[in-house]
Amino acid sequence: MANADERRFEVLRAIVADYVANQEPVGSKAIVDRHNLGVSSATVRNDMAALEEEGYITQPHTSAGRIPTDKGYRLFVDRLSEIKPLSAAERRAITSFLDGAVDMEDVLRRSVRLLAQLTRQVAVVQYPMMTNSTVRHLEVVPLTAARLMLVLITDTGRVDQRTVDIGDVITEEDVARLRTSLNAALAGRRLTEAAARVAELPEQAPADLRDATTRVCTVLVESLVEHPEERLVLGGTANLTRNVADFPGSLRQVLEALEEQVVVLKLLAAARNPGAVTVRIGEENEDEQMRSTSVVSVGYGMDTLLGGMGIVGPTRMDYPSTIAAVRAVANYVGQMLSGK
Template identity: 75%
Template sequence: MNADERRFAVLRAIVADYVSTQEPVGSKMIVERHNLGVSSATVRNDMAVLEEDGLIAQPHTSAGRVPTDKGYRMFVDRLTQVKPLSAAERRAVTAFLDGAVDLDDVMRRSVRLLAQLTRQVAVVQYPTLTRSTVRHCEVVALTPARLMLVLITDSGRVDQRVVDLGQVLTDDDVAQIRTLLGASLTGRPLAAASVAVADLPGTAPAELRDVVTTVATVLIETLVEHPEERLVLGGTGNLTRNVADFPGSLRTVLEALEEQVVVLKLLAAAQDPGTVTVRIGEENEAEEMRDTSVLSIGYGTGTVLGGMGVVGPTRMDYPGSIAAVHAVARYVGEILAGR
């Protein structure tokens, strides 16, 4: 083991011990707990170099050292092994998420699961409409002069609208409208679908043109209306377990989490469903989040539908948390793809 590798092993030992004990770590503890095969004096020298490089620091009242944001960053960047979830954890994830009945339930369950697995605050963003594609449009005649339109997207979102027509339709008329809508909507992203629907009245048979214009107007409102991006948060109580982890103020962190804009920005960075993005302490743009680490990932198979992740103190179990975020995102993507 060369000097660089040995120093990294010392840093890794300090991260592991500090995360598990919350106590600053001394050279004696490293020699006793970690089989590095070197003397206490060598470890002390290595710690002096790590401190000079800004990777560890000495809290005022202690002889031990703690990792800095820069130290955690090096540790995370050199994580060759992310602790995989155990078989039991994987089974629990599948069983828990497979029981979900609809999109809202998938979102709620994902947040609860992430918060339990990581013991941090979990955040899941609802699938964003802009990235959704129309899977199906159903037309149901409620009365001869009243239709219900049901629009289903690939992210599991279902929108229903009732349309009063002002004229009576036959079953054949309804079937024709259903065919027209299916041809111009199915498989199209929402923005393209709204353009196609706007062109429909021009292609409709003359006797149905008024009805198709009314239906198209209602559908366009549904397709281009963007309600506020929705987030589900869970496990905020987990932050209060160790108030000492937030030297700034825990209250400002909690307030920032309630400001959905801050959290959406954090999740927006996560566009790759294969990779967990880790932002540590000072790397967070929002000042209120500078005492935290944010782990985020995009979820969805093929298309990224939204983001999810966890927020916690910089002193967190990175390998375990990264594995949990990755696994839950993968299962959620698969579940939504299968709906």
């Protein structure tokens, strides 16, 4: 870029920083006073006029300063040369808060609360996508003489429990045989493959176990098939109400959209690779109800993408700090759920 273009970007950067901090339109005098750009107010005014003509900033009221547009925020985010690192205290807080988790469900609940606290936005975490999971073990527990509990455990730590009525008395020896045959078919297999194997088991079962195997396998398929409506944890929704002015006439629409998990899953769909942060700003969001928001999302997992997480907030947000927080929490959750 030419020097004039670089200087105009520094003016845009100053406008973004001041507007995010103060929620007030930014004038040329404020930029000269607060930011060491080494140029006069007249030069800054000319640069602001050029930025406005190019659609990067706008003047909300006559005689007011300028505020960034979605296009301005996009240029700012695209040119972030470095992401503000988390402080040692913030890193310690992540470690100590998540280290206390007892299982995968707890990890996800804690990560949502932590992300909402760190960013002061709405945090969302997607359950590990079952299509990428493998079966670690299936436990078969007798509840009564004719009722069993199935406990499916995946390599990501997900635990799914189902009960099944056998319809007849089953002995402990038969329960053990059933457990052995099920684990032989399922253990170490991806859930999609495991579901196919489960469908074949009744035909292969001994005659005296065929009815019980059929009933168990029918219920077990429910644990092996993906259920998108069960895949999200949301937290910090009340954070959106801190600055209602950021959502002129649209806060209710945003809250309603967040209740529709299909909408939120779409927001996370861009998170395709672990560690790769995606930022969607305003009009870039596909859902019309979310076009007053920005979404910062990232995939989590180590070698394999397990799921997505991110935050939803107003376009007026501290992008460097938010990106750093989302990336750090995702990295830690990925390590925990991958057992590394």
